[in-house]
Amino acid sequence: MIAFILRRLLASIGVLIAVGLIAFAMFRYVGDPVNQMVGIETSVQEREQLRHQLGLDQPTIIQAARFLINAARFDFGVSYQFKQPVADLIGARMPATLELALVASILSLAAGVPMGVFTALHRDSALARLFQALSLIGISLPTFLIGILLIYLFAVVLRWLPSFGRGDVVHIGSWWTTGLLTASGLKSLIMPSITLALFQMTLIMRLVRAEMLEVMRSEYIRFARARGLSERAIHFHHALKNTLVPVITVVGLQLGSILAFSIITETVFAWPGMGQLFLQSIQNADIPIMAAYLLLIASLFVVINLIVDLIYAAVDPRLRIQLHRAPV
């Protein structure tokens, strides 16, 4: 078991280093960092000075190493546009994105799993068919279209909810800001989180449904039925457990992609999060922010993957045993 964990850790670190090197390449070789940072009037001498200061005249390997070490300390340099440390810029916006992503994840799970179980067990009911139709729409339509639709309905026509921004936020501790504690904050959270959650929700629902149907066809369910166990026991004691185990993996990985889709949602709703910052940085060729965002997101994904792998190994006894010994 320990060997397994170590192996996964090493693999994760390997991926992180690889991504870090890509980020470094981007940082160093896309455009000229010095020219991006200074004005036109700056003399050649001053540029050379700056170059030396930044260590850009050192051998590439040393630069790469420094980049990686700095990154590990969350030092990503200074933004070209804003002339502020990238870490501060991202840090200021992180709570907005994380809060949105968290709410959306919980929503997608809380709605997706029960709907999936329901549509599997009551295949032919009208409600199940409705869910199926809705799921097709949820999975087909691009996120931004759904966002715009919601805005049109609830902000323009009904005027119930705000169409942009985060509302009033409350500061917690030195860093975190939350919109959960204010009325306007909560209202602002509704549409973006639904938009963000919809795709995942339908994905989870379809997955749970497919898995459950598959499990219900298995031999051990047939044998359980043959032993006269109640449908309730079969559905919730036997089938559900077996359904959820493979679902966990996928759900865990999907949580990561919520972060990716948050970029889109933040754009639609002018949500002041990391995603918006990243997009701006692309528009303005602000490489330090781009590189930092890439590294951050990659790290998050790698960590999530690692955790999911470990959870899976903990939950499925077959995997646990495979890691230890052979059957008697």
Next chain:
Amino acid sequence: MTGPLLSVRDLRVEFATRKGPLVALDGVSFDIAPGEVLGVVGESGAGKSLTGLAIIGLLDPPGRIAGGEISLAGKRIDSLPPAQMRDIRGRRIGIIFQDPMTSLNPLLRIGDQLTETILAHKSVGRREARERAIAWLGEVGIPSPEKRIDGYPHEFSGGMRQRVVIALALCAEPALVIADEPTTALDVSVQAQIISVLKNLTRRHGAAVMLITHDMGVIAETADRVAVMYAGRIAEVGEVHEVVRDPLHPYTQGLMAAIPTLEVSARRLAQIPGAMPRLSAIPPGCAFAPRCPRVFARCAERPPLMAIGDRGAACWLYDRAAVAADVRT
């Protein structure tokens, strides 16, 4: 108890297909007495498993019972509402499936699966159910049952798993156990052990067994009576020793002749020419007629199961009138 434990009369099972209903079992009739071991033997596709599934009410759609009667201890069970059928399963009829690797839920401990079944059918407390579960594991021959009861299925070998399956099928103490090819998926060396476990346990608890298999050898050793199935119908039924020694139906005769023995000197294995017809292509009349070495004119009409003493055979050869009529033409 007087009368048979299980009585099957004219059982007809159909599958609804796009091209119309497909008859899989056509007029199957037999009895099982309390505590008796009835072997049901036949080739793959003859309908043996379907018969077992129909009896315990586990036919998957599009299959359905289209006719006939199934009675357990005198009461009909073929058309019971689902809730009542659920009561019967496990408590009065148990079933053992072929593949022990897939019969057990891989994510639940076998102790849980056992106690759950016991609790569903017997009014005992949790602790008592666990004690019983341990006892059952011991009865099927699992060593150190009190330790292994908390194990997961993949920690057991195939033979051990099938023992657990037998324990699961019997732990609610049903009067009838249907064993659907219980050894087919196991190593040859283990097969004999499993059969003996099954036999001893059912004898000890007074349960009857419907032993479905294609292995005539197992039947000869284990069963009291045997029913031979062919193309969804019963070809012959009778006491095991009589059927083996003196088969009546030409199909059974062919089966017996095809079994190699050590005494006979090396010559070609006798084969029954041709193959059993697919369900969609069963000829009218006797299903075996196209392959039968003793076919005659009357065989164009389907023979009923004729009683010859306390044996039965579905063959016109045993109808004196038919034979006589044939001699004359």
Next chain:
Amino acid sequence: MSEIAAEPEGASRPDRTFIARLKDSDLLASFLSSKVTVAAGAVTIILFLAALLAPWIAPTDPFNPATNFLSDSLDPPSFIAGGDPRFLLGTDDQGRDMLSAILYGLRVSLAIGFCGVALGAAIGVGLGLISGYAGGWTDSIIMRIADVQLTFPAILIALLLDGVAHAMLKAQSRDESAFAVLVVSIGLSFWVQYARTVRASTMVEKNRDYVLAARLIGLTHARILISHVLPNVMGPVMVIATINLALAIITEATLSFLGVGLPPTEPSLGTLIRIGQNYLFSGEWWIVAFPSLTLAALVLAVNLLGDWLRDALNPRLK
């Protein structure tokens, strides 16, 4: 004149099994049996044709600055009060006819979608064949890269590639090369699924007798891969490609909506929606509504077709 007997095709061209399977699977029957699928098929064909024939059926050329007058800008659709009969679906902020813009936008969206899928398939199939056939280190490396890439959602990878290219190119060439950049971004982010499927099939096929026979005759590996193994692994590739088409269209639309795709001078449906969102509150709803409807219809229809195709070709569901 007697015909020279054709050599038995079975040995070297078993791709007939896919086509034969196609016929066997009652494809047409299952297609016609569902009204929804037929509707989806009809919508898809209509939209494809509209995109194809856009230069001929569009009432105006929306990219010709000479014909766009700012005085015409922000006109509502012709069937609403205040609308100009020349512009069926209204005009946008540049005075461009919405109907024409949508037709051309549809055209470029589909073009990028198809090209992106084609590129992704080409890369994926190629790498899959090599990976499955060669085995060993090559296989490990390619699969490692695939695994790593799979941990990230495709949209993120597309966004990243697009963004980096965007940042690297100067403003002018950015607009001109938008098409190519999008195709490459999409292709590079979607190749993995093809590669994995093809690799699995290749590993099965490479041990088959006909491949061994071809080796014995002395055919080169490349020849074997292309003429013998490839036809047999194409089946699943087609299914993946169909499903991927909708994803590619969505990805392009999303990237354009985010501002890193096609520019407003040559807008795709996504760009039009981006422009339109700004006018949602001021009342010019048509700028966002019609492109949105078109995009939604296109994606839904293609997805439904993909669903049907996948179910129809899935042997297990029969």
